Amino acid sequence: MFIWKWIKNLLKSWGLINKSGNLLFVGLDGAGKTTLLHCLKFGKIVPQDPTQMPIQEEFTYEKLNIHAYDMGGHVAARPLWGEYITTANAIIFLVDSYDRDRFPEARAELEKILTDERIKTIPILVLGNKIDLPGAASEAELRSALGLSLSTTGKGSAVAHGARPLEIFMCTITRGRGFREGIQWLSQHF
Ligand SMILES: Nc1nc2c(ncn2[C@@H]2O[C@H](COP(=O)(O)OP(=O)(O)O)[C@@H](O)[C@H]2O)c(=O)[nH]1
Numbered sequence: 001m002f003i004w005k006w007i008k009n010l011l012k013s014w015g016l017i018n019k020s021g022n023l024l025f026v027g028l029d030g031a032g033k034t035t036l037l038h039c040l041k042f043g044k045i046v047p048q049d050p051t052q053m054p055i056q057e058e059f060t061y062e063k064l065n066i067h068a069y070d071m072g073g074h075v076a077a078r079p080l081w082g083e084y085i086t087t088a089n090a091i092i093f094l095v096d097s098y099d100r101d102r103f104p105e106a107r108a109e110l111e112k113i114l115t116d117e118r119i120k121t122i123p124i125l126v127l128g129n130k131i132d133l134p135g136a137a138s139e140a141e142l143r144s145a146l147g148l149s150l151s152t153t154g155k156g157s158a159v160a161h162g163a164r165p166l167e168i169f170m171c172t173i174t175r176g177r178g179f180r181e182g183i184q185w186l187s188q189h190f
């Protein structure tokens with residue numbers, strides 16, 4: 001009982017309380033999706049061993065379904081991915097902002113989502129995770145590395161008519177900073 005109350009409060013603080021539909025957490029393996037999902041599922045940060053995590057996970061709270069998928073690298077999740085992407089109401093794309101070597105791969109995967117005609121109006125939140133690590137990329141660096149410098153729509157609630165809401169927020173999931181603001185922003189758009 002307690003845990004549900006806690007989760008309810010958490011969803012409320014994220015602006016997700018009366019939301020319905022499908023929210024997808026995607027990004028390269030190691031970006032922090034499972035950690036974020038566990039934070040929501042169990043109400044606490046559970047450090048994850050990346051090698052032991054399944055590539056696809058889900059969690060449902062009332063009418064909101066949350067799925068997490070690994071993209072890039074090992075592509076075993078692909079068939080499932082194709083099945084679910086068209087049902088997404090909002091997408092959270094996580095990036096490890098410390099792992100510069102994989103920025104090009106993350107960018108390529110993000111571009112696949114951004115150019116997918118089937119989901120061209122779906123709001124997308126890009127979370128630059130792991131900013132607690134010294135030397136992690138700044139928001140400006142990540143924005144540029146992902147090719148988003150000209151396409152984001154702003155951190156306010158207003159978006160030009162017909163534009164897809166798209167914005168980047170920096171965060172650290174394990175230290176609990178930054179992602180609430182991002183998710184609150186996203187929750188205004190679906
Ligand atoms: N330093 C740091 N590590 C993180 C953060 N978020 C997640 N991690 C770690 O990054 C690794 C991969 O996270 P995981 O959630 O398994 O990524 P996934 O493959 O996207 O599901 C794990 O060891 C996490 O503990 C963060 O904000 N800072």
Ligand SMILES: [Mg+2]
Pocket residue numbers: 030033034035053054055070
């Ligand atoms: Mg995972």
